[in-house]
Amino acid sequence: xxxxxxxxxxxQDVEAVQTHLSQRGLQGHINPGTERNVIGVLGEIYPELQNxxxxxxxxxxxxxxxxxxxxxxxxxxxxxxxxEIGEAKVRIGAGNLIVFAGPCAVESEEQVLATxxxxxxxxxxxxxGGAFKPRSSPYSFRGMxxxxxxxxxxxxxxxxxxxxxxVMAPGDVDLVASxxxxxxxxxxxxxxxxxxxxxxxxxxxxMLKRGFAATYEDWLLSTEYLMAAGNRxxxxxxxxxxxxxxxxxxxxxxxxxxxxxxxxxxxxxxDPSHGTGTWPLVTPLAVASAAVGADGLIIEVHPNPSEAKSxxxxxxxxxxxxxxxxxxxxxxxxxxxx
Numbered sequence: 001x002x003x004x005x006x007x008x009x010x011x012q013d014v015e016a017v018q019t020h021l022s023q024r025g026l027q028g029h030i031n032p033g034t035e036r037n038v039i040g041v042l043g044e045i046y047p048e049l050q051n052x053x054x055x056x057x058x059x060x061x062x063x064x065x066x067x068x069x070x071x072x073x074x075x076x077x078x079x080x081x082x083x084e085i086g087e088a089k090v091r092i093g094a095g096n097l098i099v100f101a102g103p104c105a106v107e108s109e110e111q112v113l114a115t116x117x118x119x120x121x122x123x124x125x126x127x128x129g130g131a132f133k134p135r136s137s138p139y140s141f142r143g144m145x146x147x148x149x150x151x152x153x154x155x156x157x158x159x160x161x162x163x164x165x166x167v168m169a170p171g172d173v174d175l176v177a178s179x180x181x182x183x184x185x186x187x188x189x190x191x192x193x194x195x196x197x198x199x200x201x202x203x204x205x206x207m208l209k210r211g212f213a214a215t216y217e218d219w220l221l222s223t224e225y226l227m228a229a230g231n232r233x234x235x236x237x238x239x240x241x242x243x244x245x246x247x248x249x250x251x252x253x254x255x256x257x258x259x260x261x262x263x264x265x266x267x268x269x270x271d272p273s274h275g276t277g278t279w280p281l282v283t284p285l286a287v288a289s290a291a292v293g294a295d296g297l298i299i300e301v302h303p304n305p306s307e308a309k310s311x312x313x314x315x316x317x318x319x320x321x322x323x324x325x326x327x328x329x330x331x332x333x334x335x336x337x338x
Contacts, residue, residue: 001041002075003028003053006060009037013058020056024049029071031232033078036060040076042228067263069220071227072234077265083205083233086162086181090125092235092296093267097332100164100269100298101321102128104311105141106148114303116155118318122325126182127152127161128298132168133310134188141309149179156181164207164298173198180204187211187239187274190222200229207235207269207298212242212250216259223266236260236268237298240275249277249314252285257292267295273314279305282316283324290331297328 003017014030014037021028026043041049045064053062067073082093092098101124102115116127131148133141144151152163162181167173168189176183182205189195190211199206206226210219219236226234238257240250252275260268270289272282286297302308302315316324 002063003039004061005037009058069224072223098296099124100126100128104300105130122322170198196225200226200231205233209237239271269296270294271298273300
């Protein structure tokens with residue numbers, strides 16, 4: 001259930017609704033808007049509640065939400081959510097195309113700093129890099145751990161770029177959050193509900209990647225875990241799904257970007273690096289993602305992809321990344337003029 005407050009409602013009106021809900025064992029989650037507040041009601045809704053709320057002072061309208069996810073639903077917000085990242089206050093959502101770029105895995109100080117400088121020069125706003133790496137094989141490079149987090153933090157200090165990095169285990173959330181500006185939860189952990197609960201309690205943005213075989217509803221229900229735990233700074237990421245096709249690593253589901261904008265108020269980022277798994281396809285899919293309304297792109301870039309310890313086949317060189325950025329900017333410019 002969603003309670004839409006009137007434009008002229010006061011703080012006391014909102015508090016009265018919250019008290020009414022609390023006294024009945026329900027939770028009220030406030031989503032402040034520029035013109036009016038929206039309160040999401042969670043819990044066991046009884047038949048008379050809608051009428052009770054509609055007659056309260058300051059209430060404009062009460063709507064039932066039939067979707068199993070509530071806080072992530074489009075009805076919960078008065079407009080698109082904008083998430084602010086780091087001290088640089090990079091804003092993603094509501095039409096702002098933000099590019100997250102950097103190496104799949106942090107390998108050395110030289111590699112991270114060189115990549116950070118290169119992607120920033122080409123227009124990226126956020127540095128990505130993996131310190132903890134989930135790998136299909138236990139014998140593959142699995143990251144530098146906290147040493148990698150320290151290198152990312154040094155790169156932030158040197159460039160001013162906020163950093164995003166993956167957290168894999170509930171017990172690592174506080175550690176990763178002490179370094180990162182955005183916590184990333186990968187596809188393999190999309191339904192790791194203990195991890196979602198922990199990350200949801202952290203006052204930092206979280207990027208949630210879609211699972212390999214997850215439906216949009218599955219994905220948004222996982223998002224609901226983060227939001228129900230208190231975190232409203234959620235960014236969704238489409239990173240390709242498993243199909244019968246074997247030429248590419250995954251199949252990039254471009255439908256997901258406009259579809260999630262219909263279903264949810266949250267920003268949606270596209271990951272064509274994992275969505276294709278092969279670098280020649282990354283730029284075309286990045287451009288296509290921009291064309292269908294992605295709020296951001298997350299791209300793997302490496303100084304020398306052939307020597308990368310992780311995902312070199314899908315990583316762009318500095319030159320190829322610069323080319324991709326110019327094409328993406330051209331598409332966005334054309335859309336703005338249309």
